[in-house]
Amino acid sequence: MKQTDEFSIGVLSERSGVNIETIRYYEKIGVMPKPARSAAGYRVYGHDHTRRLHFVRRGRELGFSLNELRGLLSLVDGHTYTCRVVHALTVEHLRDIRQKIADLRRLERAMADMASKCTGDQVPECPIIDALFEMRSIKGSRSVRS
Amino acid sequence: MKQTDEFSIGVLSERSGVNIETIRYYEKIGVMPKPARSAAGYRVYGHDHTRRLHFVRRGRELGFSLNELRGLLSLVDGHTYTCRVVHALTVEHLRDIRQKIADLRRLERAMADMASKCTGDQVPECPIIDALFEMRSIKGSRSVRS
DNA sequence: CCTAGTGCCTGTAGTGACTACAGGGTCAAG
DNA sequence: CTTGACCCTGTAGTCACTACAGGCACTAGG
DSSP states (O other): OOSSSOBOHHHHHHHHTOOHHHHHHHHHTTSSOOOEEOTTSOEEBOHHHHHHHHHHHHHHHTTOOHHHHHHHHHHHHHTOOOHHHHHHHHHHHHHHHHHHHHHHHHHHHHHHHHHHHOOOOSSSOOHHHHHHHHOOOOTTOOOOOO | OOSSSOBOHHHHHHHHTOOHHHHHHHHHTTSSOOOEEOTTSOEEBOHHHHHHHHHHHHHHHTTOOHHHHHHHHHHHHHTOOOHHHHHHHHHHHHHHHHHHHHHHHHHHHHHHHHHHHOOOOSSSOOHHHHHHHHOOOOTTOOOOOO
């Protein structure tokens, strides 16, 4: 590891807040490029890697899938992206987020409803259980993953 | 398949709106009980199975994990649940949901912000890309799965 | 009776985005 | 020269399914 701005995967992990295993995983699936290797076979990273990993991390926090990020990054890599394309992706993603929020709100209401009907007694009966057995499907409910 | 209220997995699937493969999966992991079998080895279900499967479906729609549902169902099966226990689980779950909504709202704001700064031009520069590269971590952002 | 078309069976593998080992090699300090 | 921290590869596990492959069972039509 030279004097210049080169560092190991552990350092990159710490700087980026991304798990070591995850960094290697990103490399395997082609989200992060294969880095140079030291004589001993250790991965050697530089500033560009940090930058890119930050990009991925932010993107993930914003709910982009790794596939979407791979798409964005390939645009960046090829210098072929335009503001229009990126904007379209963002707006689409925003729509998804708003849908998810709406789903969760409906879900919140249903749960709060159930909880309010519950006496919290030690008795072996519970309106929540009944509700789950009797209740109709929350219509329009789509993939709400916990 | 007798005249009484017995039916195949296909019928159960249709009645419950749960995929056949998923029903078999639920059986494998112990969320649904092993049903009786016909002479040919076909699964034979009755009304109780429909009821239970509905329970699981509703629970899933409300965002409970299969593990949580297994817990609830074992309480129901053993007739050992009390309203207090169920209420506690529900309230805990409700807290998770509200946290998720808050996360998504923060995310929505960040995305909307980025989108609004974007000109949507054909130019090969984009504030969104820049933002992703430069932006700080959304603090407190936890598991926001898409 | 034969055949085609369903429906059902088991078991395995794939998804996404990681995480957690097992079983080793490397390196710096004491 | 040994200890411990770090790194390597590769595989398997997580969750909640979904999708297939390869094979019986059953029913209706010819």
